[in-house]
Amino acid sequence: xxxxxxxxxxxxxxxxxxxxxxxxxxxxxxxxxxxxxxxxxxxxxxxxxxxxxxxxxxxxxxxxxxxxxxxxxxxxxxxxxxxxxxxxxxxxxxxxxxxxxxxxxxxxxxxxxxxxxxxxxxxxxxxxxxxxxxxxxxxxxxxxxxxxxxxxxxxxxxxxxxxxxxxxxxxxxxxxxxxxxxxxxxxxxxxxxxxxxxxxxxxxxxxxxxxxxxxxxxxxxxxxxxxxxxxxxxxxxxxxxxxxxxxxxxxxxxxxxxxxxxxxxxxxxxxxxxxxxxxxxxxxxxxxxxxxxxxxxxxxxxxxxxxxxxxxxxxxxxxxxxxxxxxxxxxxxxxxxxxxxxxxxxxxxxxxxxxxxxxxxxxxxx
Numbered sequence: 001x002x003x004x005x006x007x008x009x010x011x012x013x014x015x016x017x018x019x020x021x022x023x024x025x026x027x028x029x030x031x032x033x034x035x036x037x038x039x040x041x042x043x044x045x046x047x048x049x050x051x052x053x054x055x056x057x058x059x060x061x062x063x064x065x066x067x068x069x070x071x072x073x074x075x076x077x078x079x080x081x082x083x084x085x086x087x088x089x090x091x092x093x094x095x096x097x098x099x100x101x102x103x104x105x106x107x108x109x110x111x112x113x114x115x116x117x118x119x120x121x122x123x124x125x126x127x128x129x130x131x132x133x134x135x136x137x138x139x140x141x142x143x144x145x146x147x148x149x150x151x152x153x154x155x156x157x158x159x160x161x162x163x164x165x166x167x168x169x170x171x172x173x174x175x176x177x178x179x180x181x182x183x184x185x186x187x188x189x190x191x192x193x194x195x196x197x198x199x200x201x202x203x204x205x206x207x208x209x210x211x212x213x214x215x216x217x218x219x220x221x222x223x224x225x226x227x228x229x230x231x232x233x234x235x236x237x238x239x240x241x242x243x244x245x246x247x248x249x250x251x252x253x254x255x256x257x258x259x260x261x262x263x264x265x266x267x268x269x270x271x272x273x274x275x276x277x278x279x280x281x282x283x284x285x286x287x288x289x290x291x292x293x294x295x296x297x298x299x300x301x302x303x304x305x306x307x308x309x310x311x312x313x314x315x316x317x318x319x320x321x322x323x324x325x326x327x328x329x330x331x332x333x334x335x336x337x338x339x340x341x342x343x344x345x346x347x348x349x350x351x352x353x354x355x356x357x358x359x360x361x362x363x364x365x366x
Contacts (some may be wrong), residue, residue, distance in 0.1 A: 009109070025336075034088060052077065054218050056269065058268075059264050060265065060329070062268075063264035063265050063268070063330075065255065066257045066258075066260050067257070067261060069247060069253075070253075070254050071095060072092070073250050073257065074099075074250070075092045075094075076088070077139075077254065078094060079134070079251035080247055081247060082124060083131065085125075086124075086171060090122070093345060094122070096341055097118060097346055098115050098336045100338050100342020101115075103339055105337065115132075115133055121164060127143040127232065127346075130235070131231070131232035131235040132194075135247070136251075136264070137187075137188065137191055138191050138192050139251040141188035143251055143255045144181070144288060144291075144292065145188065146252075147255075147285075147288060148181070148288055148289070148292075150224040152285075155285060158282060159282055159285030159286060159289060160177055160285075160286070160289045161174055161286075161290075162312075162314070167343060177292055180295065183296070190202070191229070194226075194229040194233065195236055196236070197232035199226075199230045201234075202226060203226025203230060205262065206222040206226045207219065253322065255270060256284075258334065259284050259287040260284070261330060261333060261334055262287055262326070262330050263284065265330055266317060266318060266326060269318075270326075283314065283317055287314075288314065290309055294309070309329070310324075310326075
């Protein structure tokens with residue numbers, strides 16, 4: 001009960017901090033950066049080459065449909081991971097709130113805190129809550145660690161940056177990518193070890209690590225994480241291989257849809273952009289590399305940074321003068337849309353639970 005109350009308290013703090021002013025921060029950051037870059041880089045001659053015709057509308061619509069499919073697939077993943085505890089419709093609603101909370105926080109911590117709160121309010125068992133939160137981290141990272149090496153084998157260093165001919169021809173962005181990928185691999189491997197190999201030893205490692213006087217203040221969080229890993233491990237190891245296979249497939253599909261949105265927008269805007277499957281896969285790999293860097297952005301949802309790095313990562317496919325138009329459409333569909341949708345869904349969800357609580361209180365009083 002004490003653990004459940006801690007989750008609710010943390011969740012309430014995060015949920016009730018989702019004020020309109022919090023929405024303004026990422027919106028102003030993103031729009032401010034786009035405005036500056038348009039002033040600095042916009043090329044009227046390149047913009048004039050865009051042919052606004054049925055082809056453009058169709059591919060922008062395809063990009064929008066990919067966003068919808070991604071959301072549905074994430075809802076299916078939650079449906080599976082919760083052992084069908086939630087209805088599919090409820091999963092769709094919860095994914096909106098989860099994505100919204102992640103969009104307005106600098107890292108995944110805010111999104112995780114809200115997810116814990118959501119599942120607690122929806123009466124999901126604590127062990128399954130822990131398994132969903134932690135396992136999704138492992139699944140998401142596994143997609144990157146599988147896809148990026150395969151793309152590297154076929155296309156070489158060009159999947160990291162357009163000017164990279166050899167792996168060791170690294171600039172600042174390339175080094176940042178390698179370091180970020182190593183960090184992702186390290187914590188995913190650590191969590192995998194805890195979930196499926198030795199959860200007890202995982203907890204002991206965390207506790208021992210916090211004996212250091214510099215890390216001692218993190219011991220309560222370390223103990224809590226260790227306990228969550230043990231609960232999650234017990235919940236996950238009882239499932240069949242089919243469960244894990246579907247969880248990974250849904251995760252991979254969601255990420256594929258996420259990155260193909262940009263491919264579709266490039267085909268829509270850039271004349272003659274569809275030059276073959278190879279180029280599409282290189283673009284896909286570049287976007288994965290870009291996201292690895294963005295995953296550690298200090299700004300909410302990577303606002304501002306995403307718009308800055310987009311041009312550099314795809315400069316050999318998209319003319320600089322119009323790259324910001326594609327970047328803005330991409331962020332509008334995949335990021336700002338969740339900010340606006342969440343601003344509607346979150347209050348409605350909260351109001352529903354407030355009414356439910358009132359009914360319970362009234363019944364108890366009667």
